[in-house]
Amino acid sequence: MPKQPVSLLSLLLAFLKIGAFTFGGGYAILPAIQKEAIDNHKWVDQATFADILIITQSMPGQLALNSAIQIGIKMRGIPGGLIAAFGVTAPSVLIILTVAAFFFPIYRDNIYVQAAFYGLRPAVVAMIAGAAVRMGRDILCGRNAVILCAALLIAAVIFQIHPIAFLTAGGLLGLLVCKRKMV
Amino acid sequence: MMVVLLLSLYWTFFKIGLFTFGGGYAMIPLMKEEVITRHGWLTATEFLDVIAIAEMTPGPVSINAATFIGFQTAGVVGSLTATLGVITPSLVLLLLLSRILFRLIRNPRAENFLQGLRAAFVALIFLAAFSLGQLAIIDVPTIIIFISLFIANLFLSINPIYFITTGAILGLIFFPF
Numbered sequence: 001m002p003k004q005p006v007s008l009l010s011l012l013l014a015f016l017k018i019g020a021f022t023f024g025g026g027y028a029i030l031p032a033i034q035k036e037a038i039d040n041h042k043w044v045d046q047a048t049f050a051d052i053l054i055i056t057q058s059m060p061g062q063l064a065l066n067s068a069i070q071i072g073i074k075m076r077g078i079p080g081g082l083i084a085a086f087g088v089t090a091p092s093v094l095i096i097l098t099v100a101a102f103f104f105p106i107y108r109d110n111i112y113v114q115a116a117f118y119g120l121r122p123a124v125v126a127m128i129a130g131a132a133v134r135m136g137r138d139i140l141c142g143r144n145a146v147i148l149c150a151a152l153l154i155a156a157v158i159f160q161i162h163p164i165a166f167l168t169a170g171g172l173l174g175l176l177v178c179k180r181k182m183v
Numbered sequence: 184m185m186v187v188l189l190l191s192l193y194w195t196f197f198k199i200g201l202f203t204f205g206g207g208y209a210m211i212p213l214m215k216e217e218v219i220t221r222h223g224w225l226t227a228t229e230f231l232d233v234i235a236i237a238e239m240t241p242g243p244v245s246i247n248a249a250t251f252i253g254f255q256t257a258g259v260v261g262s263l264t265a266t267l268g269v270i271t272p273s274l275v276l277l278l279l280l281s282r283i284l285f286r287l288i289r290n291p292r293a294e295n296f297l298q299g300l301r302a303a304f305v306a307l308i309f310l311a312a313f314s315l316g317q318l319a320i321i322d323v324p325t326i327i328i329f330i331s332l333f334i335a336n337l338f339l340s341i342n343p344i345y346f347i348t349t350g351a352i353l354g355l356i357f358f359p360f
Contacts, residue, residue: 022241023240024238028342056206058288062270070277088243089243089266092243093262115355118324119355123329123347124238126332126346127346128312129312136305148302156307167304170303171299174296
């Protein structure tokens, strides 16, 4: 931990940089935050960052956003958390607004853009399916968890349940089924 | 009318932010259900395109998607509203309720709840991939693109931007012009 308090401006600049230049979503942004906060600025050490990650993964919300807010809070309390959230979010908003407002309407009917999206769509589905498999590989270690997931999958196919109700049911079943830690 | 739409955008993305655990694609099933099925703000194909754009631009995917969908629905104000909605749960939990949150997470039962929740997420994300896949995987080239990128994604731990870019390039090569 630094002896002098970190300035809000340097927090802001660090997270703006991460938000503006890191491609590839949350799993790519986390290492960027790690590099910036641990290696470049020495704001937190490895152990603290590991704690932050545990909390990030056990709570709702974006991985990158949750980690950024926690580092901001550790450095400068609530204002630091807000600045970090703003920094990691604002570039996205500006870039997406530019794309949505100016480029997308013009290029949408362009045949080459159509062709690119023709290939992008199966690529996105491959990423989503891959995420399901990866997530399953990481978490479905116990027999109970595999059975629970299979049962939930069948239930989801048969009944049209809203995802929120479905997730809540999954969590509650987890309380009943997962008596021991399934690691 | 505009106020109702903005409130609806805010509430929808608030829910998406609140029920996204573990990041990555965990927000896809709920976003799909709310944005396509419930509100009809986008068609399923447009939704896929938005996710592709969100992946190709810097920043967190769900924040990018919220901004884009908000803009399509209600302009600049809509984009800010949706983005604010999706980040509100994180802000409230970490800035105001962190003590309660941390105590909850340390509870051993929380781990069991999360295990069940994650099992449910795996099922939901798999189903979302299946239903979106029917719109995206429509002929031989798209089948090849899907299978090759799916396998590559499972075995290579590289930034997803490379897979997405590969998809775009393959699309330009194989598109039936």
